[in-house]
Amino acid sequence: MTSAAPRVPTIGIIGGGVTGGAVAWHLAQAPAAARILLFEPRTRLGAGLAYGGGDPNHRINVPATRMSLIPHDAEAFPLWLAKSGEGAADPGARCGDDLYPTRAAFGRHMDDQLRPLVAAGHIRHVAQAVTSAEKNGDGWRLTAASGEDFEVDYLALATTHPDPGLLRELAPFVADPRLIANGLADDALQSVEPDENVLIVGSGLTGADIVCTLDARAHRGKITMISRRGLRSHGHPPQPWPPEGDFISQSARGATSLLRSIRRAVRKAESEGRSWHPVLDAVRAQGGPIWEALDVPARRRVLRHLRPYWDVHRFRAAPQVDAALDRRIAQGLLVLRRARLGAVARAADGFFVTLRLRHGREVVEKFDRIVVATGPAHGDVIHSQPYLQKLAAQGLIAPDEVGLGLQTTTSGRAIGADGEVSATLFIAGPLARGTFGELMGLPQVTLYARFIAEEVGRALAGAPEGRFVSLVETREQTEA
Numbered sequence: 518m519t520s521a522a523p524r525v526p527t528i529g530i531i532g533g534g535v536t537g538g539a540v541a542w543h544l545a546q547a548p549a550a551a552r553i554l555l556f557e558p559r560t561r562l563g564a565g566l567a568y569g570g571g572d573p574n575h576r577i578n579v580p581a582t583r584m585s586l587i588p589h590d591a592e593a594f595p596l597w598l599a600k601s602g603e604g605a606a607d608p609g610a611r612c613g614d615d616l617y618p619t620r621a622a623f624g625r626h627m628d629d630q631l632r633p634l635v636a637a638g639h640i641r642h643v644a645q646a647v648t649s650a651e652k653n654g655d656g657w658r659l660t661a662a663s664g665e666d667f668e669v670d671y672l673a674l675a676t677t678h679p680d681p682g683l684l685r686e687l688a689p690f691v692a693d694p695r696l697i698a699n700g701l702a703d704d705a706l707q708s709v710e711p712d713e714n715v716l717i718v719g720s721g722l723t724g725a726d727i728v729c730t731l732d733a734r735a736h737r738g739k740i741t742m743i744s745r746r747g748l749r750s751h752g753h754p755p756q757p758w759p760p761e762g763d764f765i766s767q768s769a770r771g772a773t774s775l776l777r778s779i780r781r782a783v784r785k786a787e788s789e790g791r792s793w794h795p796v797l798d799a800v801r802a803q804g805g806p807i808w809e810a811l812d813v814p815a816r817r818r819v820l821r822h823l824r825p826y827w828d829v830h831r832f833r834a835a836p837q838v839d840a841a842l843d844r845r846i847a848q849g850l851l852v853l854r855r856a857r858l859g860a861v862a863r864a865a866d867g868f869f870v871t872l873r874l875r876h877g878r879e880v881v882e883k884f885d886r887i888v889v890a891t892g893p894a895h896g897d898v899i900h901s902q903p904y905l906q907k908l909a910a911q912g913l914i915a916p917d918e919v920g921l922g923l924q925t926t927t928s929g930r931a932i933g934a935d936g937e938v939s940a941t942l943f944i945a946g947p948l949a950r951g952t953f954g955e956l957m958g959l960p961q962v963t964l965y966a967r968f969i970a971e972e973v974g975r976a977l978a979g980a981p982e983g984r985f986v987s988l989v990e991t992r993e994q995t996e997a
Contacts, residue, residue, distance in 0.1 A: 526551045528973060529659055529669035531647045531904065533557020534565020535959065536946030537675030538631050539586055539966030545639040550977055553639065554667060556659070558646045562635070563627025566677050568620045570703055574729040576835040577623055578722060579959070580615035584623055586630055588964045597626045612836040643667070650904040651911060656941065671973055674923070674931070675945040678893035679901035684718065686861045687887065695867060700727040700888040709886055712738045716870060719890035720744040720853055722832050727890055728851060729841050740851045741884070743872060747855025748829045752839035754792050760799035761786065765806045772815045775807065776823065797830045801955060805985070808954025816919050832957070898922060898948065913939065917951025925949040928982035929969050940976065945969045953985060
């Protein structure tokens with residue numbers, strides 16, 4: 518008499534963009550350990566919103582050598598570009614010694630890495646959205662858009678970024694086609710006429726991409742970009758320098774001490790002929806330990822007062838994008854203003870917009886179009902997906918204390934509304950930023966995705982929980 522084969526556990530991953538695709542890929546490197554269900558309604562896996570669009574003007578904002586499923590593998594994406602012919606088909610990608618291909622190219626690269634694992638049966642692509650998730654004994658029951666139920670033992674949340682939040686001043690015009698609530702959606706800007714006067718609300722990388730798309734469509738009207746501080750994303754350094762500065766010890770003393778230390782380091786670098794870039798690179802690499810050392814009030818102060826400055830230095834524009842913005846500014850076709858959105862009223866063929874400037878001053882200007890480029894509304898992520906609302910209603914997930922995502926342990930597990938830690942529910946990707954701080958750039962996203970896959974593996978083996986290792990620590994261990 519033969520004994521029954523041991524039951525193979527099932528892992529469900531909700532969201533098949535970069536985060537979910539990377540978690541699935543790393544899990545599938547040990548395919549016999551569990552069944553992997555990857556829920557993603559799009560045909561292409563590993564691309565998601567960030568890399569699933571088709572606009573050729575939207576480029577990755579770091580060199581291709583830093584884009585990889587495997588942390589610190591500098592050759593995978595460039596080699597794929599060469600072998601696939603995508604590199605030769607996009608001569609505009611090259612800037613000096615670096616390549617900045619389109620975002621869509623990286624999305625196709627990710628799909629190419631995942632498709633063989635799907636074909637081999639190591640990953641099952643469930644091409645549906647998940648509409649409901651609930652606890653089911655020791656596991657989870659997921660309901661897809663078709664109404665089909667799936668039972669999984671472990672669940673990883675890798676949901677997409679929420680749409681940009683719509684400012685209350687714009688809410689009455691949500692149905693007006695002259696208000697474009699998401700300027701990065703496919704063909705969102707197709708109806709913009711070449712001579713229209715356009716207002717972009719937000720001046721970060723999203724706004725920069727929108728300007729590049731309009732510019733490539735031969736738009737020659739005036740574009741005004743506004744933000745509370747009037748900052749735009751900076752470009753890359755004129756030459757590479759290694760990261761410099763140790764800021765972890767300063768963060769333990771509080772946000773003010775940290776800021777002073779960074780400013781001193783920038784002044785020193787500039788006095789010696791370097792730019793600010795290597796200093797901010799060091800801050801980014803040490804982001805995990807720095808964030809961990811700050812208490813919650815200090816984290817909130819950083820987000821409120823320093824985040825806009827951090828974002829424009831941290832998330833740098835590709836050289837092609839930076840050049841397009843510089844050219845339009847020089848031509849008088851792009852204006853950046855430090856302003857807040859005030860009252861908005863309909864005009865016969867557009868909007869009258871009150872711009873609130875510094876020191877209480879206000880001006881009223883007329884715009885033909887308004888485009889929202891404020892970035893994802895991470896603080897409202899629970900309401901962005903029905904299944905997240907269901908989990909929150911059960912008390913199984915909760916917003917983090919600083920409004921960046923969901924409460925997460927240092928081992929990647931979800932923390933419920935009552936403080937209870939789930940042994941089988943994992944928070945993947947930027948949703949865990951409240952705990953780890955720096956989880957938006959692709960190197961950090963893929964590093965954390967590998968960690969989540971390892972943690973699921975530990976849970977399957979009954980091993981003790983691990984601790985997420987920051988980017989700087991991993992580099993030191995790799996170089997050791």
